């Protein structure tokens with residue numbers, strides 16, 4: 402299978418720090434023979450925290466992290482000194498990262514904003530020092546609270562792809578070839594269906610210093626919404642894409658029909674997908690001569706901006722980028 406530059410799933414063991422123990426201590430001063438209790442509280446154990454970062458696109462950096470462990474809190478000390486908190490571990494993640502409990506599959510939260518921090522695994526509370534337990538009947542408590550245990554749990558992080566444009570098309574339509582023609586991504590390309598098994602992301606440079614992110618996902622086939630083929634598993638990745646670029650090859654039997662089937666699968670999967678802006682690229686147009694291309698014009702579905710492109714001869718790729726850019730930045 403092709404290595405994807407897009408990792409959408411990681412699983413790791415997350416362990417927060419234990420709270421530090423409260424101190425059992427009595428004040429000792431030269432002229433105070435029987436000083437009162439003055440044991441300080443233990444520090445809080447370190448949390449495991451997720452923080453949103455717009456500069457990140459994948460969970461690749463967490464792929465080999467099997468254990469994430471935060472420091473324990475320090476014990477309290479005499480003189481009511483509170484122990485230091487354990488250091489938190491902060492994991493930077495792309496926006497759209499969903500944290501789940503690996504055992505139950507239950508969703509905990511989603512990171513949606515830059516800089517947003519959510520505690521994933523809470524550090525243990527520090528124990529109370531003995532001075533808290535002083536009472537009228539017990540002036541000298543020989544007791545301090547232990548720190549709370551840390552939590553150890555298996556966590557799944559999933560990322561819904563945050564691309565600006567998602568490629569939607571049947572297998573073999575030329576989606577990966579297009580991505581490789583307009584970006585530095587090197588997806589596998591093959592003259593057989595289902596070459597792409599995992600989504601690929603590419604950053605497309607657009608004039609000057611601008612860029613947008615394109616997502617190449619596996620081909621979608623009729624029945625995909627009912628679990629046929631591979632595409633449906635990845636359809637969730639395009640939920641957030643701001644626009645959808647349909648890719649239909651010029652040698653398709655019926656462009657309109659292919660388009661309708663693709664639309665139908667999207668709708669069955671999630672009707673909201675139809676609210677997105679759509680563009681159509683008729684790919685492999687190098688296979689057509691002028692005359693055929695004229696005839697094909699009639700085949701273009703109504704109400705969708707369309708362009709004939711060829712990734713092989715680089716035809717109209719700039720025009721396509723213009724259309725994408727405009728669609729992304731319209732309104």
Ligand SMILES: Nc1nc2c(ncn2[C@@H]2O[C@H](COP(=O)(O)OP(=O)(O)OP(=O)(O)O)[C@@H](O)[C@H]2O)c(=O)[nH]1
Nearest residue numbers: 572573574575576577578591592595596597620712
């Ligand atoms: N003539 C011509 N062939 C192309 C063009 N773009 C892609 N192809 C060919 O079409 C075949 C399929 O290309 P891919 O880019 O792998 O298609 P895909 O849509 O990613 O396919 P899946 O990953 O299976 O969904 C390959 O043999 C490509 O060389 C083009 O612009 N012109």
Ligand SMILES: [Mg+2]
Nearest residue numbers: 576577596597
């Ligand atoms: Mg492909």
